Amino acid sequence: MKIDIIIAYVQRYEFGHERDFVPPITGIHLAAITPPEHEVRVIHQQIDKIDFNSDAEVIAISFFSGFAMAAYRLAVEFKDRGKTVVAGGPHVTYCQEEALTYFDAIVTGEAENVWPTLLQDIQLGRLQTIYSGTPCDMTGLPTPRYDLLPDRFFIKKVIQATRGCPFSCSFCTVPSLNPGFRLRPVEDVLRDASYDHFRHWWQRKIVWFWDDNLTIRRPYIKQLLTQMIPLKKWWLTQASMDIAKDAELLDLMKASGCIGVFLGIESFGADSLADANKRQNKITHYKEAVNAIRKRGIAVMAGFIAGFDHDDEQSILQMADQLMEIGIDVPFLSIMTPFRGTPIYTKLELEGRMLPERNWNFYNGYNVAFKPKKLSETQLLQAHRALWKKSFSPLYSFKRILRGIFTLRLGAFLLSFFMNSFYSYKRVRKNYPIDMSKRIDVNQMVRPREVQTPLSA
Ligand code: B12
Ligand code: SF4
Incomplete structure (x- = not known):
């Protein structure tokens, strides 16, 4: 077929x-x-x-x-x-x-x-x-069909070594979506990481792990990274902040070519972290943890969420400076989104705080689909916009790039340069995340197909 x-x-x-x-x-x-x-x-x-x-x-x-x-x-x-x-x-x-x-x-x-x-x-x-x-x-999974990707993708070697995550953050579906923590054999991962039938050198060089939380099983990751050293790749992944306490792991990450780690930092508020059940994050250790990773020349990307119950306009906007202060190279800024299958959804549903009139377009990470506690929906959206605008202002973006020149290894610096420039360019052109409540064109409800008249896509 x-x-x-x-x-x-x-x-x-x-x-x-x-x-x-x-x-x-x-x-x-x-x-x-x-x-x-x-x-x-x-x-x-x-x-x-x-x-x-x-x-x-x-x-x-x-x-x-x-x-x-x-x-x-x-x-x-x-x-x-x-x-x-x-x-x-x-x-x-x-x-x-x-x-x-x-x-x-x-x-x-x-x-x-x-x-x-x-x-x-x-x-x-x-x-x-x-x-x-x-x-x-996960034994014996084949190499992804990289040959089917259009050349337009700048990076093409996306790869998966593990599935699952032992943590249980309240806004995340991973624990129920991919239960347990499973590993691919190291040799299978090395085979995929070595796949080199790409046109451009950077497509051969860069390996992006799309794992939920790659570094969980220490003996496994250390074995994998030791064997990746001879491949001379640049690689990136998502990981938990506790890696910063494992100097041997960080050294191996550096030796095997790690250029970027994405950490789910989420918030600077202790109450919010408790609500998120993010027990692996300790606010007092943020700076130290980021430093430990950056000291190896690795760029720190980090996710932050606006819209916890303890958040107000000030706590959200403050994050723009707080994330600079702890040394984040590339921030990713989202609005709390109650995905089905998460504890946060169950809680909000029980409290009658879901907004059923808001369709799935509001679940894109940049819009509000529930009633926030200390803010109105509009205030939360505006606070996130203000945070986004400040964080990606040319000044803040330039500062992050500049800091990278002196501290990051080449691949990590290029990553910081590219991503900060990308978001800052959006900011300068006023290409903001879409406010879905103002976009009826993408918002038309799609009725079940039995009663549906054809829509143009
Ligand atoms: C890698 C990843 C990313 C990457 C890549 C995004 C992408 N488009 O793939 C990045 C970092 C860019 C990203 C961004 C976002 N992500 Co993300 N991401 C993941 C992560 C960690 C792994 C996904 C993955 O590639 N797994 C490996 C592949 C092989 O597995 P898979 O995609 O699950 O597919 C398997 C099955 O689901 C199934 N399957 C999937 N599709 C289909 C289709 C058919 C026909 C069939 C038969 C089977 C099938 O078969 C596959 C093999 O088993 C998941 C967590 C997770 N465990 O799913 C979150 C996850 C998918 N992300 C999520 C979210 C919310 C986002 C963002 C919206 C976050 C934000 N605030 O901006 C953005 C969206 C950006 C975008 N433009 O797509 C949520 C989605 C929740 C939901 N209900 O929609 C997840 C589940 C994490 C969470 N918070 O719970 N993400
Ligand atoms: S650490 Fe990351 S992947 Fe694991 S449950 Fe929390 S948000 Fe999900």
Whole structure:
């Protein structure tokens, strides 16, 4: 069969696509685990045009909650053209009933153990509606189909070594979405990291781990990194702040070419961290932890969330200076989003604080989908905008870049330079995150396909 795998997307900034900097791994991984008798294409709606006249028999759509509206529109269009349309990913896992009003079948959880069966069932005309994926044994997973990525992606080597995370932050679905903590054999990871059939040297050089929390199992990560040293790559990952206490690990990260680590710092408020159940973060250690990583020349990227119950306008705006003070190289600034499947969603739902009239477009990380405690919805949105504007002002961005010149290794400096320039350029051009409440064009509700008249995508 011909299969189009589509990664759905809704624009998150006022104009232009978000980036073709680094792709998701989901589509090219799904393509790699597709039995070889099928012909697969991978399309990223973020940068690719959707071909509604595709000759594929099966359309397989993947999406996060924030992109569900786009995915549903695509489903309606493709169903109208007689295609079999299936879906998977975090959103359908938690919103199965809703998803089934658009798709012929859904895969919940991880796909490895059920995807070939689903495809076979289509061929045999016995497609079921729900395929419940189980946590997969990560042994023997194939190399992602990097060959299916368009050259436009600046970085192409996205890779996964582990799945899961032992922590249980209240806003995160990982503990229920990818239960347990599982590892791929080191040799499989090294094989993928060594994949070098890319046109540009930087595409061969840079390896981006899309793991939930790569460094959890210390003996494993140390073995992996020791064996990565001879590959002479530049690599990046997400990790918990506790790595800063492990000098041996940090030295190995440096020796194996680490250029960037993303830490979920989330907040500077002790009460907010407690609400987030972020027990691995200690505010008094932030600066020391960031220093320990930067001392190895590694850039620190970090996520911050606005909209905890203890947040007010001042605490949110203050983060712009606080994150500079602890030495963050690249900040990622989000608004608290109560995704289904998280403790924070359960709490807000119980307290009657969800805003059901706000559709999935409000779940893109930059909008408000619940009633904040100390602020109104608009005040929280405005406070986040103010934080975003201040943090990516040319002055603050330039300061971060400048600091990197003297402290970071080349790859890490280039990362800081590129990302700070990218966001600062958005800031200067007033290309702010979209306020979804003002954008009816992307907000039209998509009705279930039984009552749907075709919409143009
Ligand atoms: C890597 C990652 C990123 C990367 C890459 C993003 C991307 N587009 O892939 C970056 C850092 C850019 C990122 C950003 C964001 N992310 Co993110 N991210 C992840 C992370 C850690 C791993 C995802 C991954 O690649 N896993 C490996 C691949 C192989 O697995 P997979 O994608 O889960 O797919 C498997 C199954 O889900 C299934 N499957 C998936 N799709 C389909 C489709 C079909 C047809 C089938 C059959 C099966 C199937 O099969 C696959 C194999 O088992 C997850 C956490 C997690 N464990 O899922 C969060 C996660 C997906 N991210 C999340 C969020 C919220 C975001 C942001 C909105 C955050 C923000 N505030 O900005 C942004 C969105 C940016 C964007 N433009 O996409 C949430 C999504 C929650 C939800 N319900 O939607 C997650 C689950 C984390 C969380 N907080 O709970 N993210
Ligand atoms: S440490 Fe990160 S991946 Fe783990 S539960 Fe917390 S937010 Fe999720």
